[in-house]
Amino acid sequence: METVAEIDLKPLDVGGATPDVVDLFAQEAASLTRLARFYLDDRTAAEDLVQEAFIRLSRSAGRIRQRGNAAAYLRSIVINLARDHNRRGLVSLRHRPSALPDAPSAEEDAHTRAERQEVIDALRALPRRQRDCVTLRYYLDLSIPDIAETLGLSANTVKTHLQRGMASLATTLEGTR
Template sequence: MLTGSIGESTAQAAVDTLVSALFVAEGARLVSLARFFVEDRTAAEDLVQEAFIRLSRSAGRIRDPERAAAYLRSIVINLARDHNRRGLVSLRHRPPAVPDEPSAEETAAARESRLEVVAALHELPRRQRDCVALRYYLELSVEDIARTLGLSPNSVKTHLQRGLRSLAVTLEETR
């Protein structure tokens, strides 16, 4: 009996270490990723928090810790889709978020062309938008995107090519 509890506490410590390391390495980037899919920062932070909770609950089943970041990104994307589709119960019952105050970094980066790109990105079909955001915003490799979205690398390349072509056409029309 004592041996079982020691093994369980060791496993829990490994899960806690994995989740903590992922939070430090990926937390801010995941909030930025979620912002592509939801309207306010508070909702994006809530989605990322929920993703970490879900990861910690299932982390004991993860056999390859190197794939945990991709798994976490896919959780965030799925939660964002769910939020947009029908909203999470916990998010639905909170008061409206106070509009974000832009940081100095965000203000410097918020040029008009960036806003046009983001608007054009929202017009893309879901898979193309997911692939383009992961590739060019989070700078993931095609293989990492494939693992995150559960697609083949060739499918990711196709979605990227079509998405970039659509973005180019849309942005050319707005200028």
């Protein structure tokens, strides 16, 4: 797969405006990679998905009418690519960062990782729309309208999925403690 440096990052003609893909990449790549990591255990695969999302954005730039819609379109692409990756059963290796020199004790680190993994497992067990809404809202800190735009849902539907998802997470996590 191409690296970021090999991708032709030229300005796009998007509805009369010409947003620079390089600027968009600088603004959104890190949060998109974090989003992809909720769906994939492999950081490299998540980074590859984000690169693929930017490639697809540049190929279909004519569909985007407003500059503000590019980020939502990218989030949608990343979510769909991550689902496809998992659906096809591609190999996803578990990479865990090693303890940092100034990290807490091994026991504290293990406990923190276990708690984090419980939350991620509970999140992954949610129905698809609930998981998407909760992830976009509480991990990427998107507003209800931004989530609705990203997922192509109404704001009320997003609120419903958020409420149900959070209730389900609370029940699941209460049961594991």
